[in-house]
Amino acid sequence: MPEFDLDSFKKTWQEQPVQAKYDNSEILQMLNKKSRNYVKYIFWISVIEFVLFTAFGLFYILQNKESNTFLTSLQKLGVEKNEHLQDILDNIYLVIKIITLVVTGYFVIKFYQNYRKIKIEDDLKEFILKIIKFKKTVNAFILINIIIVIIFTSTLIILGIYAIQNQNTEMANSSIMAFIVSFIISTVLCVLLIWAYYRLVYGILIKRLDKNLKQLKEIDSHDQ
Numbered sequence: 419m420p421e422f423d424l425d426s427f428k429k430t431w432q433e434q435p436v437q438a439k440y441d442n443s444e445i446l447q448m449l450n451k452k453s454r455n456y457v458k459y460i461f462w463i464s465v466i467e468f469v470l471f472t473a474f475g476l477f478y479i480l481q482n483k484e485s486n487t488f489l490t491s492l493q494k495l496g497v498e499k500n501e502h503l504q505d506i507l508d509n510i511y512l513v514i515k516i517i518t519l520v521v522t523g524y525f526v527i528k529f530y531q532n533y534r535k536i537k538i539e540d541d542l543k544e545f546i547l548k549i550i551k552f553k554k555t556v557n558a559f560i561l562i563n564i565i566i567v568i569i570f571t572s573t574l575i576i577l578g579i580y581a582i583q584n585q586n587t588e589m590a591n592s593s594i595m596a597f598i599v600s601f602i603i604s605t606v607l608c609v610l611l612i613w614a615y616y617r618l619v620y621g622i623l624i625k626r627l628d629k630n631l632k633q634l635k636e637i638d639s640h641d642q
Contacts, residue, residue, distance in 0.1 A: 446637055450545055453630045454536050456623045457552055461529040463619060464559070468522045488574060495597060497581045506577060514570045521566065525559045546634050549627065556624060560616045564609050571605040 488507060489499050497503075532552045536545065575598055582594065 446634070449630045449634055449637075453545075453549055453627055453634075454533070456627045456630075457529070457533045457536055457549075460552075460556060460620060460623055461526070461533050464522065464526045464529050468519070468526050471519055471522055492578055492581055495578075495582065497578075503581055510570075510573055510577065514566070514573075518563075518566060521559075521562055525555070528555050546631065549631050549634075553624060553627065556620055560613075560620065563616075564612055567608045567612060568605060571601055571608070575601045 489504065492503075493499055529552075532548070532555060536548050536552070578597060578601075579594070
């Protein structure tokens with residue numbers, strides 16, 4: 419029986435070629451599948467948002483609480499509540515709600531279209547371009563929602579100043595400035611809350627999508 423040489427055995431074992439667990443094609447397929455799933459999650463989140471916006475919008479239209487809250491604030495400043503002012507305010511809220519629903523509905527459709535277009539079997543460069551396009555769509559959705567909030571709050575400030583001037587309400591300049599500043603602060607807080615929400619909900623998925631995109635680009639550069 420030949421003598422067992424441990425050192426020779428260890429050397430032979432170390433010289434054995436290490437087989438890769440996955441090859442590039444398998445890694446590519448996994449990354450494509452994960453990326454497509456992230457796109458799908460974003461689509462379903464946007465659907466839930468659309469349903470919630472619709473439900474809350476209908477609830478407040480029936481309750482008519484939003485305009486009453488703003489009118490109460492104006493009354494504290496000495497502005498008298500009247501039918502004309504109520505109609506203007508109701509129309510503003512209605513327009514904003516419609517715009518919000520239309521924008522959200524439009525992006526729900528866009529997200530779905532992007533999801534349908536992204537195929538796991540796509541050419542790598544084409545797949546990367548579609549993911550980049552989807553990211554731009556998400557960023558546009560977030561930006562437009564922030565712009566809507568700014569426009570809405572600015573409109574309320576203009577309406578408040580109009581009501582004060584139209585009714586010749588005697589107010590100190592400091593009170594008017596306090597009114598304007600309070601709404602500006604409210605706008606900033608709303609924008610920060612919206613940004614934080616999208617950063618938390620969409621940001622996590624977009625961050626993972628970015629990671630996959632980086633790996634896809636690395637594979638593409640190695641293949642060239």
